[in-house]
């Protein structure tokens with residue numbers, strides 16, 4: 001489904017959570033929605049899911065506004081950081097309710113995932129640990145098979161092994177049936193390999209929208225002697241320099257291939273570093 005964000009603004013008490021944001025998510029892809037605390041990510045996801053209204057501008061999903069539009073929101077599943085489910089419901093009944101809401105619901109997948117995450121179907125939500133409740137959110141998000149599935153920091157309390165399982169399952173499901181997945185997380189280093197396209201928000205504005213592969217190809221960390229590195233980077237945009245014992249490392253916009261031809265050691269820049277740089281640069285600008 002095509003998501004068009006047009007001049008979208010949302011204000012809370014006079015402060016912009018989103019300030020005249022425009023972008024389009026055209027293809028079913030795994031999108032990484034990144035940004036520091038308070039950048040406006042949750043606000044965007046809430047408007048997209050039809051939960052809240054913008055002050056100005058709009059989001060159109062296949063040409064329609066999601067607010068108060070059940071036919072459309074049956075195609076959008078938002079899993080938040082917590083409190084997704086009523087505390088008195090059992091796991092089984094949570095799944096039943098969502099199965100009624102989502103026409104694309106995959107009952108078999110839900111049953112497999114409940115076993116995979118070791119949840120007891122009879123357990124009430126209020127008795128689940130934080131990690132177990134997050135697992136239930138992940139199960140609902142994946143089994144909804146909603147054409148737009150949004151995960152907003154979905155794994156509070158989940159340990160590293162369970163998060164790894166989540167990444168694997170997400171990829172398996174996505175490979176089996178492509179859909180738009182919007183994934184917002186602060187654990188960028190461990191999740192970044194999932195992303196096909198990255199959006200970075202900073203103080204209510206988009207500072208970057210780029211294919212992850214292009215980012216990986218067009219940014220690099222080069223190392224060598226100070227002299228070699230300085231010579232190579234003199235006409236390039238450099239976003240960080242580090243010196244150690246006569247050697248130098250620089251984070252730059254430039255091709256890894258070109259750096260290697262010049263005899264320098266070159267590696268990809270972690271998306272986390274890029275996000276920190278971009279959000280700092282805008283603040284200081």
Ligand SMILES: Nc1ncnc2c1ncn2[C@@H]1O[C@H](COP(=O)(O)OP(=O)(O)OP(=O)(O)O)[C@@H](O)[C@H]1O
Nearest residue numbers: 012013016017035036037038039040041042043044
């Ligand atoms: N219901 C609300 N009432 C008042 N201010 C709000 C409300 N929701 C969000 N805000 C403000 O809007 C801004 C954007 O918040 P938002 O939750 O969208 O950011 P975020 O990028 O999701 O942050 P985080 O990564 O910390 O979850 C923040 O300054 C926040 O304080």
